[in-house]
Amino acid sequence: MATKQQKEITQQLADYRYGFHTEEKYEFKSEKGLTEEIVRMISAHKKEPEWMLDFRLKAYKIYREKPMPTWGSSYLNDINFEDIYYYIKPGGNKAKSWDDVPDEIKNTFEKLGVPEAERKFLSGVGAQFESETIYHSLQKHLEEKGVIFVDTDTAVQKYPDLVRKYFATVVPPRDNKLAALNSAVWSGGSFVYIPKGVHVELPLQAYFRINAENAGQFERTLIIAEEGSSVHYTEGCTAPIYTTNSLHSAVVEIVVHKDARVQYTTVQNWSRNVYNLVTKRAIAHENATMMWLDCNIGSKLTMKYPSIYLRGKGARGEILSIAMANKGQHQDAGGKIIHLAPDTSSVINAKSLSLRGGRTSYRGLLQVAPGAERSRSRVTCDALLLDTESSTDTYPTMQIDENNVAIAHEATVTKISEEQLFYLMSRGLSEQEASNMIVNGFLAPLIKEFPMEYALELNRLIALEMEGSVG
Amino acid sequence: MSQLVIKDLHATVADKEILKGISLTINSGEIHTIMGPNGSGKSTLCHVLMGHPKYTITGGTIELDGVSITEMEPNQRAQLGLFLSFQYPQEIPGVKYASFLRQAKNALLAAKGLPPVKIPEFVKLLKEKMKILKFHEDFLERSVNEGFSGGEKKRAEILQMAVFEPKFSILDETDSGLDVDALKIVAKGAMAIAKDTQCGVLLITHYQRILNYIKPDFVHIMSAGKIIKTGKMDLVEEVEASGYEKFITESTEVTA
Numbered sequence: 001m002a003t004k005q006q007k008e009i010t011q012q013l014a015d016y017r018y019g020f021h022t023e024e025k026y027e028f029k030s031e032k033g034l035t036e037e038i039v040r041m042i043s044a045h046k047k048e049p050e051w052m053l054d055f056r057l058k059a060y061k062i063y064r065e066k067p068m069p070t071w072g073s074s075y076l077n078d079i080n081f082e083d084i085y086y087y088i089k090p091g092g093n094k095a096k097s098w099d100d101v102p103d104e105i106k107n108t109f110e111k112l113g114v115p116e117a118e119r120k121f122l123s124g125v126g127a128q129f130e131s132e133t134i135y136h137s138l139q140k141h142l143e144e145k146g147v148i149f150v151d152t153d154t155a156v157q158k159y160p161d162l163v164r165k166y167f168a169t170v171v172p173p174r175d176n177k178l179a180a181l182n183s184a185v186w187s188g189g190s191f192v193y194i195p196k197g198v199h200v201e202l203p204l205q206a207y208f209r210i211n212a213e214n215a216g217q218f219e220r221t222l223i224i225a226e227e228g229s230s231v232h233y234t235e236g237c238t239a240p241i242y243t244t245n246s247l248h249s250a251v252v253e254i255v256v257h258k259d260a261r262v263q264y265t266t267v268q269n270w271s272r273n274v275y276n277l278v279t280k281r282a283i284a285h286e287n288a289t290m291m292w293l294d295c296n297i298g299s300k301l302t303m304k305y306p307s308i309y310l311r312g313k314g315a316r317g318e319i320l321s322i323a324m325a326n327k328g329q330h331q332d333a334g335g336k337i338i339h340l341a342p343d344t345s346s347v348i349n350a351k352s353l354s355l356r357g358g359r360t361s362y363r364g365l366l367q368v369a370p371g372a373e374r375s376r377s378r379v380t381c382d383a384l385l386l387d388t389e390s391s392t393d394t395y396p397t398m399q400i401d402e403n404n405v406a407i408a409h410e411a412t413v414t415k416i417s418e419e420q421l422f423y424l425m426s427r428g429l430s431e432q433e434a435s436n437m438i439v440n441g442f443l444a445p446l447i448k449e450f451p452m453e454y455a456l457e458l459n460r461l462i463a464l465e466m467e468g469s470v471g
Numbered sequence: 472m473s474q475l476v477i478k479d480l481h482a483t484v485a486d487k488e489i490l491k492g493i494s495l496t497i498n499s500g501e502i503h504t505i506m507g508p509n510g511s512g513k514s515t516l517c518h519v520l521m522g523h524p525k526y527t528i529t530g531g532t533i534e535l536d537g538v539s540i541t542e543m544e545p546n547q548r549a550q551l552g553l554f555l556s557f558q559y560p561q562e563i564p565g566v567k568y569a570s571f572l573r574q575a576k577n578a579l580l581a582a583k584g585l586p587p588v589k590i591p592e593f594v595k596l597l598k599e600k601m602k603i604l605k606f607h608e609d610f611l612e613r614s615v616n617e618g619f620s621g622g623e624k625k626r627a628e629i630l631q632m633a634v635f636e637p638k639f640s641i642l643d644e645t646d647s648g649l650d651v652d653a654l655k656i657v658a659k660g661a662m663a664i665a666k667d668t669q670c671g672v673l674l675i676t677h678y679q680r681i682l683n684y685i686k687p688d689f690v691h692i693m694s695a696g697k698i699i700k701t702g703k704m705d706l707v708e709e710v711e712a713s714g715y716e717k718f719i720t721e722s723t724e725v726t727a
Binding site: 417418419420422423424425426427428429430431433434437438440441442443444445 | 521522523524525544545546548549550554555557560561562563564565566571574575578579582614615631635
């Protein structure tokens, strides 16, 4: 339906921008590590205006000054920043041949029923992806409404005023070291602009904009929803994305104006070699609604805390988070909500699953500033441990500086009980089927928030992860 | 015609022997009831028959239609036609009852090499059985046993019995925690299913009342891990009148 069309459409956009079918005009040898020289080359390669080059250079200086976070995960110590390509590396970032693609990835494609052509693309082996001319009619449809949906590089060229107005206003380079890094070397990502009063009914998908070249390494996404508008943006997919790049550090900035609504859905399934360190933040103005729906299944380490600043009176924020950590993985996820105005409300609902020694942690902040009277918030985090090797931790912070508010926090940690398993098995289900059923039930309240095709795929992927045939 | 044969069954939990040599044969269409004081091992027997991992069988065998199920996993036993109505049914949050019933039914069908149920037909079947057990339509959307009253849990167990059509049904104190009306519905429902499918029933109970609706062909009295007396309905009246003491004394005299 629209989903497949949109996948193809966004691929066309990526093709166009990244010149899959056109020759590179510039030739430069990219080296490992990051220097000011490389930042300049990136900007020149993209033919960026002066103001963006300036921005990158300032950010680079900040990146060099700032220390790495000392919290989060000991896996951070394993990242050698000098041993990474920050832009296009020789031979590209794709696997050299289908044979190089890890078996576990191939198996998952098989089990999820990913079509042949998509498999090669997702593993970066193939560059071609079939598209149809439906692309043109969707673009036309969006254009008619005044909606802009292009990759960020294009936006810098085509809509500089809009970009300059909002870029880095939600996540400034100074925010943290990884944000500074992204600000210096960002490439790709989506730019979405919804004009006043416009409602985009079909979810906009980033799916195939993940360019095989840099595989979404340092994406920078900016979404602006003008007054009274609404949009649902989705990124990622359940099929694993294989990349030889090990560091991914994206930044997503969202501005939701008065009475507008934005939902941002992510399904993250990066291959198990990836360190996924992301800064995602939204500002919600008066009576605006912002929802982050975040699902983390892949990567070796993910550190991601989607945030919402409730700046306008009556604004509402929701963060729904699912994290699953299998053997060797650490999902450090959660969310932050800051109430800055009266009559604001928020919900954080986080569920995590750990198995075979995997580790999940919930890290969250619920802050209510003075003056944010009559704020209401409910934070719930539930963890399910599937065996005694696995672990889960919770680091919730509540900072409430206003009396006239209603704040609730609940946390549970459970394991699959022997009695539950026996009950289900006594009805004819195998132990695997019974475990899957219990896990499904545990995640069900959050999974039902996903668009249906995602929900079905997610359930299948989770079942695969539990079987151990993946990774 | 099917047969469930329990021969000299011994079982322990945490190194303590609970079943000390139980022998019992149940044929299709027969209704057996086991009564006995608390701690006699009645519930243990139910769990051991179904294969609860906590118990270890230290002697004897269980055979269903000539196949030994003594070493089998609970799901394999279910697939061969054994069903246990739990005294304390487990909650499975987030899993809709309809979904659970369908998946379980499909697992049982698959084990027989049969195709999965067709959803519209299955829903029709469910609604039919739900009516008998006085369930409202929205019941199917509720999470398995979550927030169910005692009566609802027990009625739901019998609904499962109706849907899974087992060869042998073990009803573990199905009457406990039920009020007069709920008991009638559950008991009549179970009896009707048993008569309809000719499944063999092993009913564990404390009280006579349920036996007004589920008329047993055989009554057994269990004490300290053994069956000490077998008889017919008149045994029940004796127990109601004078308790278990008499039978326990008799049996120890015999073995002394």
